[in-house]
Amino acid sequence: MPELPEVETTRRGLAPHCTGHRLVRLKVREPRLRWPVPDSAPALVAGRRVDTIDRRGKYLLFRLEGGVTAILHLGMSGSVRVVEHGRAVRLHDHVDFELDNGKVLRFNDPRRFGSLHVTTQPPEAHPLLASLGPEPLSADFAGGYLYQLARGRRVAIKPFIMDSHVVVGVGNIYASEALFMAGIHPNRAAGRIARARLERLVACIQTVLGNAIEMGGTTLRDFTGTNGSPGYFQQTLNVYGRGGEPCRHCGRALKETRLGQRATVYCPGCQR
DNA sequence: ATATGAGCCTGTATGC
DNA sequence: TGCATACAGGCTCATA
CATH class of the missing domain: 1.10.8.50 (Helicase, Ruva Protein; domain 3)
Structure with a gap:
């Protein structure tokens, strides 16, 4: 079950694979997550380079070029694996982030408590993030x-x-x-x-x-x-x-x- | 405003 | 052996 440490570890594990690379395609096999993934999501992210991957609370923020951000939450049963393109999907592999280096970030979440949003606004302003308290490991939490x-x-x-x-x-x-x-x-x-x-x-x-x-x-x-x-x-x-x-x-x-x-x-x- | 409870979902564990 | 039920978890929404 991903708590903050797992999310942070996921962020660190994903960063070297995707930072600086382009998202060739976003493939949504199962849009019924915590909130439905809108049909517009793939077109919003397609072709954009991943500038950085950050974490806010338990949310992963894929900051893409052009001010677009993909916000991924692992829920309680979610995980992201890095696999080679073309690898056979498993049960509950709901979303693929296909990269231009032949790698795929594959989101798997049996219980579908996770979520994926794509926003063109600064992610800090997104309703999910706007009213969050401070990061526990930051100086703001004292x-x-x-x-x-x-x-x-x-x-x-x-x-x-x-x-x-x-x-x-x-x-x-x-x-x-x-x-x-x-x-x-x-x-x-x-x-x-x-x-x-x-x-x-x-x-x-x-x-x-x-x-x-x-x-x-x-x-x-x-x-x-x-x-x-x-x-x-x-x-x-x-x-x-x-x-x-x-x-x-x-x-x-x-x-x-x-x-x-x-x-x-x-x-x-x-x-x- | 603060506090509480329901609901989302399914794999796993338990009880009959 | 099978079936039914409880539980786990983060988060938002609805209600008191």
């Missing part, structure tokens, strides 16, 4: 910022940091892990946490995501190969998916609840 935003908010801290208007890229897994690392109970109201603890939380989010990006790089080193699910999960996770198991820090049994319809695991001893 303790003071989070503290100010949390004033008066009664929502629990876990869904608070998973809100993309607050900060992008913190999904269920990393929210759980960062809260454990910071020693904060996931159910605590966001507005009732001391500034110093929120500063610590910011640092923990950055540590968790940063580490995962490093390991994601390891996972996807053979990027044109299988691009299987990340192998670092099981070994790195302290709480996610470990309900009932002993806390690695204090040994108490980890508790599992639901918070906003999301599985939530925490240590009742270490997190307050």
Whole structure:
């Protein structure tokens, strides 16, 4: 499941294959994604050179010449592989970006929670991106910022940091892990946490995501190969998916609840 | 304004 | 063995 680290790893893996090359053709086999891919999309991108490939939150931005941008979201089951032109398609290979170097960026997404938009506007202005919070690994995401935003908010801290208007890229897994690392109970109201603890939380989010990006790089080193699910999960996770198991820090049994319809695991001893 | 719940979709895991 | 059901996940929209 692509979280921000996987998306960033995907970006890094794709960049050398497509930067500076032309998109010969966009082939949409299955337009029924999260939002239907409009019929006009292929003509908008055809023949344009890829200037850069950037990431905003979990969105990949293919910036093409002439001010056109393709915005790709991997959803939760999506992936992009680099294959040679003419390679047989597999089940759920929904979109091909055919390049002028014989390579194809092939988007596969079984659950079709992903999306593809093509815009001629600056992508920052696109409705999907316009109201996103800061990048978690940027200087804009700081303790003071989070503290100010949390004033008066009664929502629990876990869904608070998973809100993309607050900060992008913190999904269920990393929210759980960062809260454990910071020693904060996931159910605590966001507005009732001391500034110093929120500063610590910011640092923990950055540590968790940063580490995962490093390991994601390891996972996807053979990027044109299988691009299987990340192998670092099981070994790195302290709480996610470990309900009932002993806390690695204090040994108490980890508790599992639901918070906003999301599985939530925490240590009742270490997190307050 | 803030908070909550539904819905999108299908592979995988569970229970009968 | 088969069938039914629950769940996972990010994100937007609708409703309170």
